[in-house]
Amino acid sequence: MALALVRAAFNSIREKGVGGALRAAKEQGYLAALLDGNLGNEKFRLDGKRIGTDKFGNEYYEKTDGVQYGRHRWVVYKDRTYNASSIPAEWHGWLHHITDRTPEQLEGLKPKRYAIEHSRNRTGEGEQYIYHAKGHALNPNKRDWKRYEEWTPAE
Amino acid sequence: MAPRCRRYPLPLPRSSTGSGSRRFISSPVDSSVAAGSGVAGAKGSTSKALNSGVAWYAGIRGKLYERKYGSDFYKWGSGASLGGVRHARVASMPAVGAKFDAKPEDCIEVSVDGKDVTVAKGMTVLQACEVAGVDIPRFCYHPRLSIAGNCRMCLVEVEKTPKPVASCAMPALPGMKIKTTTPLVKKAREGVMEFLLINHPLDCPICDQGGECDLQDQSMVYGSDRGRFIEAKRSVTDKNLGPLVKTVMTRCIQCTRCVRFASEIAGVQDLGVLGRGGAEEIGTYVEKLMVSELSGNVIDICPVGALTSKPSAFTVRSWELKSTESVDVSDAIGANIRVDSRGPEVMRVIPRLNEEVNEEWISDKARFAYDGLKRQRLNEPLIRREGQLEPISWPQALKTVAEAALKVNPDEMAAIAGKLSDAESMMALKDFMNRLGCERLWVEGNSEDTVADLRSNYLVNSTIAGLENTDACLLVGTELRIEAPLLNHRLRKAVRNSRAKVGVIGPETELHLKAEHLGNSTDILASIAEGKHPFAQTLSSAKFPTIIVGSGVLQRSDKEAVLAAVQTIAHKANVIREDWNGYNFLLLNAAQAAGLDLGFVPGSRAPVGDKKSIKFLYLLGADDLTPEDIPADAFVVYQGHHGDRSAYRADVILPGVAYTEKEGTYENTEGRTQQTSPAVPTVGDARDDWKIIRALSEIAGVKLPYDTLNGVRARMLAVAPNLFRVDELEPATPLPKESLPETKGKLDSSPFKRAVENFYMTDPISRASKTMAQCTAAYGRS
Numbered sequence: 001m002a003l004a005l006v007r008a009a010f011n012s013i014r015e016k017g018v019g020g021a022l023r024a025a026k027e028q029g030y031l032a033a034l035l036d037g038n039l040g041n042e043k044f045r046l047d048g049k050r051i052g053t054d055k056f057g058n059e060y061y062e063k064t065d066g067v068q069y070g071r072h073r074w075v076v077y078k079d080r081t082y083n084a085s086s087i088p089a090e091w092h093g094w095l096h097h098i099t100d101r102t103p104e105q106l107e108g109l110k111p112k113r114y115a116i117e118h119s120r121n122r123t124g125e126g127e128q129y130i131y132h133a134k135g136h137a138l139n140p141n142k143r144d145w146k147r148y149e150e151w152t153p154a155e
Numbered sequence: 156m157a158p159r160c161r162r163y164p165l166p167l168p169r170s171s172t173g174s175g176s177r178r179f180i181s182s183p184v185d186s187s188v189a190a191g192s193g194v195a196g197a198k199g200s201t202s203k204a205l206n207s208g209v210a211w212y213a214g215i216r217g218k219l220y221e222r223k224y225g226s227d228f229y230k231w232g233s234g235a236s237l238g239g240v241r242h243a244r245v246a247s248m249p250a251v252g253a254k255f256d257a258k259p260e261d262c263i264e265v266s267v268d269g270k271d272v273t274v275a276k277g278m279t280v281l282q283a284c285e286v287a288g289v290d291i292p293r294f295c296y297h298p299r300l301s302i303a304g305n306c307r308m309c310l311v312e313v314e315k316t317p318k319p320v321a322s323c324a325m326p327a328l329p330g331m332k333i334k335t336t337t338p339l340v341k342k343a344r345e346g347v348m349e350f351l352l353i354n355h356p357l358d359c360p361i362c363d364q365g366g367e368c369d370l371q372d373q374s375m376v377y378g379s380d381r382g383r384f385i386e387a388k389r390s391v392t393d394k395n396l397g398p399l400v401k402t403v404m405t406r407c408i409q410c411t412r413c414v415r416f417a418s419e420i421a422g423v424q425d426l427g428v429l430g431r432g433g434a435e436e437i438g439t440y441v442e443k444l445m446v447s448e449l450s451g452n453v454i455d456i457c458p459v460g461a462l463t464s465k466p467s468a469f470t471v472r473s474w475e476l477k478s479t480e481s482v483d484v485s486d487a488i489g490a491n492i493r494v495d496s497r498g499p500e501v502m503r504v505i506p507r508l509n510e511e512v513n514e515e516w517i518s519d520k521a522r523f524a525y526d527g528l529k530r531q532r533l534n535e536p537l538i539r540r541e542g543q544l545e546p547i548s549w550p551q552a553l554k555t556v557a558e559a560a561l562k563v564n565p566d567e568m569a570a571i572a573g574k575l576s577d578a579e580s581m582m583a584l585k586d587f588m589n590r591l592g593c594e595r596l597w598v599e600g601n602s603e604d605t606v607a608d609l610r611s612n613y614l615v616n617s618t619i620a621g622l623e624n625t626d627a628c629l630l631v632g633t634e635l636r637i638e639a640p641l642l643n644h645r646l647r648k649a650v651r652n653s654r655a656k657v658g659v660i661g662p663e664t665e666l667h668l669k670a671e672h673l674g675n676s677t678d679i680l681a682s683i684a685e686g687k688h689p690f691a692q693t694l695s696s697a698k699f700p701t702i703i704v705g706s707g708v709l710q711r712s713d714k715e716a717v718l719a720a721v722q723t724i725a726h727k728a729n730v731i732r733e734d735w736n737g738y739n740f741l742l743l744n745a746a747q748a749a750g751l752d753l754g755f756v757p758g759s760r761a762p763v764g765d766k767k768s769i770k771f772l773y774l775l776g777a778d779d780l781t782p783e784d785i786p787a788d789a790f791v792v793y794q795g796h797h798g799d800r801s802a803y804r805a806d807v808i809l810p811g812v813a814y815t816e817k818e819g820t821y822e823n824t825e826g827r828t829q830q831t832s833p834a835v836p837t838v839g840d841a842r843d844d845w846k847i848i849r850a851l852s853e854i855a856g857v858k859l860p861y862d863t864l865n866g867v868r869a870r871m872l873a874v875a876p877n878l879f880r881v882d883e884l885e886p887a888t889p890l891p892k893e894s895l896p897e898t899k900g901k902l903d904s905s906p907f908k909r910a911v912e913n914f915y916m917t918d919p920i921s922r923a924s925k926t927m928a929q930c931t932a933a934y935g936r937s
Contacts, residue, residue, distance in 0.1 A: 147500040148529045148838050151798025153537075153544045 005044065029080055038084075042076040051094075052102055056086045056120070060095065060102075073097070085121035253285040263329040268336055280322035280333055281309055289335050292344065292373045294351075294458045295410035296323035299514065300419055306351075306410050308373065310343040311335050319343040341377075348377040351408050353384045354433075355459070362406065364460030366473040370408065391436055397444035398929035399451055399523055401468050407461035409435050413453040420516065421447040422647055422667030437461075446934055447667070448640035448914060451522040455505060455515070464503060466523055466926045471495075471502040479834035480507055482821055483521040484575045484745035484814045485921060488619065488641045489823030490517045494525075494815050494834035501525045501815050501835055511620045511884065512827065518640040519930065520914065520921055525815070527924030531798045533810035534839025544808065549840070549850075556807050557855035559790040563771040565592030566762060572598045572755055573776030573795060574744035574918045577819025577831070578878050579867045580811070580844035581746065581755050583859060584775050586870070587848050590857035594758025595769075598750035599779050600743045602709040604763045607751040611887035612718075614748065615642070615825040616736035617701050618884065623648045625737065627656045627697030629690065631680060631721055632907035633705025633741055634664040637914045637936075639824070642703075642741065643668070656697070658690040661705065661907040675906040677717060684723040694728035701737035702730055706747070707910030716902045722890075731889045738889070741824055743910055744918075745814075748822040752875040774801050775844065776811065778919055794847055796838075797919035809851075810841035813920060817843055818864065820871070820878055827884040828877055912936060 012021040025031055033043040041061070048061030057078035064072050073095055075087060087095060090103035090110070099106065122129035132139035257275035264273050265280075267287035274283045279302070281291050294306035304324030311322045314332035319339060327333075334340065352374065359365045391404035409428070414437060417426040425445045429436045439445070445453075453462050476495040483490040483504075490513035495503045504525050506517040536552035537544040547555075560568065570588045572581045576598070588596055597603050607613065617625065622645040636643040647668040649655040657670035660679050673679045673690055682688040694700045702725055708717050722738075724730070730737040742748055750756075757763060769789050774780075776795035782804050785791060793805035796813040814821075815834045822828050837843075842850075845867050852859040861867050871878045877885035911917055913936045915927040 145499060147498070148532045148534070150534045150839065151531045151802065153798065153803065 002044075032080065038075070038077065038082060039080060041074045045074060048074065052091075052104065054088050054091050054103075056088075058082075058086060058091070060091060070097070083120050088118040253282070255282075255286065263327065265327050265329070265331040265333060267333045274327055278327050280311060280313070280320065280325045280327050280331070283327040283331075284311070284322060284333060284335060291322055291335065292377065293323060294369060294373075294408060295412060297412050297415075297456055300412060300415040300456075303411050303415065306408065307347045308344060308351075308377075310340060310347065312337050312340050344377045345379065348374055349379060349382070352378060352382065354389045354405075355408065356388065356405050358406070358460075361469075362403075362460040363401075363463040363468055363471075364406075364457075368460060369458035389433055394438045395442065395444070396439070396462075397446070397450070398926065398933050399465055399519055400445065400453060401463045401465035403461055403463070404436065404438070406459050407437055408459055409437065410458055411437070412456045412458065413437060413462055416453055416456055417445065417447070417450075419651075420452070420644060420647075421449045422644075423447045444933055448518045448520070448636060449516055449644065451519045452506070452516045464523075466526060467503050471497060476502055477834070479815075479832045481815065481831040481834060482829040483517060484821060484831070485520045485524060485918060486518065486639055486641075487742040487744055487747060487824035488512065488518075488639050489745065489821055489827060489829050490521055490641060491829070492517060492521060494832075496815075496834045499835050501528055511618070512823065512829075513641050516641060516644065520917070520927065523926045523930070524915075524921040524924045526926050527797070527920040527922070528813050528815060528835075530925070531919075531923040532838045532841075533796055533798055533802065533808055534841055535810060536840065537805075537808040539806045544805075547807075549842075550854075552807055552809060553847075553851050553854045556792050556809070556851055559792075559806070560591060560771050560773075560855055563790070566595075567768050567770035568593035568773070569595040569766075569769045569771070570773040570775065571777035571780070572596070572746055572750055573774065573778060574599050574746055575814060575920070576746040576750070576775050577814070577817065577821060577844065578749035578753060578871060578875075579819055579864065580775060580848060581750050581753055582867055582871050582874065583845040583848040583852075583861075584773065585753060585755050586859050587852045587855075587857065588773065589758075590852065590859070591855065593761075595761040596755050597757060598744070598746050598755050599777050600706050600709075600747045601751065601756065602714065603757065605709060605751070605756050607754055607756045609887075609890055610752070610826070611731075611736065611738065611889045613740045613742065613751050614887050615703075615739040615741060616731075616887060616889065617699075617739055618825045618886075619645055619823075622646055622701060622739070623652070625649045625655050625697075625699045625701040626653055627693050627699075628658070628701045628703060629683070629694060629724070630657065630659045630661060630670075631702060631704045632661045632708040632711075632717070632910075633703055634662055634666075634909060634911065635703065635705075635741070636664060636666045637909075637911050638705060638743060639741055640914075642824075646703075656690075656693050658693070661707075662909050677713070677720070677902040677904055677907075680717065680720045680724075681902055684720045684727070686727060691724070691728065694724065694730070697728070699735055699737060700728050700730045701739055702728075703739045703741050705741050705907075705910050706743040707908060710908070710910075711903075711905075713900055713903045716900045720902060736886075736889045745821050745823070748824055748826060749820065749828075749875075749878060752822060752826075752878060753871065754874065774805070776919065777801060794844060795919065796841065797923050799919040799922060809847050810839065811844040811847060812837045812841050816841075819844075820868070820881070822878060825884060826877065826887060828879070828881050830881050 012024060016024060029039060030043055033039040048063040051060045051062050053059050059076045061076060062073045075095055090106060093099045094102055134141065134143045136142065255275050261276050262273045263276055264271055265283050267284050267289055270287055272283060272287045274286050281296060284291050291309045291311065293309045295303045296309060302324050304321045307321055309322045310319040312334040313320050351370065355370065359371055365371065391407065393404050394402045396402055411428060414426045414428060417423050423446060425439055425443060426437060427440060429438055429440060454464050475497050479494045479496065481492050481494045483492045491507040491509040492504050493507045494501055495505065504522050506513055506515050508515050535546050536549055538547040538552060538555060568588065568591065570584055570593065572584060585596055597605060619642055622642065628646060635646060643666060646657065650657060650668045657668060658673045659670050660673050661675055663672050663675065679688060683691045702721055704721050708714050711717060725738045762768060766784050767786050769786055772785060772789050772791045774791065774793045778799040778801045780801060785804055791805045792807050792809065793801050794809040794811050796811050802808055814831045816837045817831065817833055819831045820828060821831065849859050849862060861870055868879060913931055915930040916922045921927045
């Protein structure tokens with residue numbers, strides 16, 4: 001596995017020269033992957049067994065043989081600008097070894113009546129996504145403390 | 156003044172029987188027990204100041220006095236401030252030994268828990284224990300009701316008796332050795348409590364009585380932490396008692412307080428006990444509403460959550476509320492109330508103990524009209540432009556009013572104070588109008604040419620509590636039950652306790668007391684005045700005769716003749732004496748007495764009668780004028796808190812505040828000055844009424860010389876000193892017989908009209924109330 005990667009790197013240098021190979025590596029995301037393990041999972045851990053995909057397109061992998069326990073499950077995010085909160089609650093449990101069952105297996109446990117769809121954290125993506133407490137001035141449903149009805153002259 | 160003989164089955168003064176288990180009654184403080192009245196008063200005022208947390212409030216409340224027990228008539232607190240501490244004598248302190256009045260030869264000695272106490276003959280064991288300072292748990296016993304003795308919670312041990320005795324029903328005997336702390340007593344009470352809890356549902360978390368429930372409180376002491384009862388609990392069908400009282404009859408413990416209240420206090424035989432044993436139920440037997448103006452009081456006397464307030468069901472828990480002591484303004488009795496509020500809204504109104512005014516009852520209108528405070532409110536100044544009312548700023552609104560007032564000749568101006576006006580705003584309005592040169596002022600309920608020369612002519616001179624002493628009463632032109640339910644209750648007490656004879660001239664109404672309807676014609680009045688009618692004899696032979704004249708008489712064209720006839724009867728029957736003044740003029744509205752005392756009546760130069768000449772009309776919450784009464788070209792200013800009838804005619808609307816939002820002085824129909832306290836904040840852009848008039852006077856160029864509430868009160872002190880003595884009854888000097896005025900005009904034989912069309916809807920607040928509308932639908936005019 002690792003050998004194949006090194007061979008591919010040498011081939012690239014031979015074809016494009018060092019500068020060209022680096023440029024190509026950057027375009028393909030290999031340089032970013034060196035700095036960010038989550039992206040590295042996608043580029044460098046190619047031998048995992050794909051367990052499933054969530055509704056955002058994030059893919060979940062597992063490799064049990066020859067891997068230290070605790071590092072045997074990982075996620076490959078759909079986007080390079082990933083957001084860890086995009087992992088739904090049901091996959092979160094699997095990914096963090098809270099459960100060994102995948103969301104499909106846990107489907108029956110999902111609350112039907114009050115459960116709402118998972119959405120990722122949208123902090124910093126705009127005013128409309130910010131949660132304001134019910135008394136906050138920017139909450140559109142701000143609680144009204146007026147406890148009387150005013151008279152309106154009926155014409 | 157006649158001696159106050161309190162007519163109860165037992166000679167214990169009722170004010171002294173308050174106990175810890177009564178939830179809304181602060182027990183009285185006796186000077187000897189509370190280490191001096193000054194201390195008691197000081198404690199009361201300190202807590203008040205702390206509660207409000209506002210320095211000026213504490214300052215205004217700085218005056219201390221202890222009327223009944225204190226040696227000094229007045230005690231002044233720190234700083235010269237006006238207004239007074241109210242109810243220092245009912246400060247919030249537990250009773251440490253109830254007091255009673257009895258001669259030594261009428262006393263016996265008993266021992267309570269080894270302590271010898273002297274009690275009056277005829278007192279019960281429970282009362283003897285209270286004298287000794289021992290609190291006995293009870294459910295069915297209520298000091299104002301007859302003794303039932305059926306809850307068995309008050310069991311005590313008496314030496315040489317084989318069994319525990321129900322202390323509420325057992326007379327104390329000389330030398331009796333009463334024990335209240337023995338294991339036998341504890342076990343007996345625990346047994347009673349276990350039986351009570353067998354069929355009591357465990358719904359305290361959703362029960363409206365939760366937190367102020369006698370059963371809840373007492374089960375903390377005598378209840379077990381587990382039950383032995385494994386059979387099915389009984390359940391009882393809820394009864395429909397009307398739109399005011401909610402029933403959850405499964406919670407009922409059959410104390411029968413409500414049954415006794417209905418038959419003994421309210422005078423309606425609507426409630427009763429059906430069945431016995433486990434099948435016992437309180438109910439109306441047939442589906443029937445409880446029709447009484449005092450029906451809401453069963454909510455207070457119910458020791459559990461069986462009877463609760465329907466309008467406030469599930470809206471409030473007792474510990475969330477802020478309580479403010481205030482005074483009711485829905486009628487002229489001035490019942491003492493406690494306004495319970497949560498945040499900016501009034502959540503409920505309940506009575507406060509005042510033996511001299513309302514005892515511990517209030518009328519349903521006082522109790523339930525509070526939801527009107529949240530509807531139809533005026534919250535910003537409005538001005539009429541091209542027929543439409545539009546919002547406007549305060550300075551512009553005041554400027555418009557001032558300009559309109561200055562344009563008009565003073566003879567063409569008039570001001571009417573509404574039913575709920577406080578004395579401060581009436582004082583300011585009177586000063587303002589007088590400075591503009593206008594003397595045409597009157598208070599709603601009074602006629603346009605009322606004279607306020609003789610104070611005894613417009614007050615209930617026998618006093619409200621004193622009416623209980625009467626043994627013959629003539630009602631003239633009044634439906635007492637509808638105009639003043641609490642006064643009717645006092646008269647009912649007189650009828651029940653001393654078989655007072657009551658004669659009624661006026662519209663025929665069920666008074667819930669034994670009364671003889673003499674007719675509805677002034678001819679009857681004339682024949683009594685001449686001594687021809689048999690009731691004249693009844694009155695003259697009575698020891699404490701009373702006459703109650705209704706305010707409705709003032710609306711008659713022959714009112715002077717009617718009042719002169721009544722005066723004649725009064726003097727012939729010796730109603731007005733040195734020691735007893737039974738001439739009572741019953742006012743209708745809370746503002747009336749203070750208005751008359753302040754001289755809020757037309758001056759001698761004021762034109763009378765023809766309303767067509769009015770060009771500028773200032774309505775201080777006055778809504779009784781019909782649009783036809785107001786000339787089309789008149790400039791109408793409406794200052795008030797509700798968009799009621801007159802708001803539709805107004806050219807400028809100045810939003811004022813309701814009685815729960817201001818500190819206002821009111822005088823009740825017997826001449827007792829009382830004050831309301833602000834319980835909730837004002838709404839929107841509304842302002843205190845006297846401040847509006849003060850601001851207006853400055854813009855109009857006739858600046859009033861006061862700019863603080865104390866300033867207004869100092870002015871009131873100069874005009875009517877009694878309005879300054881809060882919680883004091885200022886009796887009127889009776890008119891001597893020789894100064895009987897010449898009878899002007901002749902009696903016309905038209906019948907007396909009803910003064911109140913609908914008990915439940917008399918003022919802007921109750922007209923805005925949904926609960927009162929439901930009552931009107933359910934009970935009619937009552």
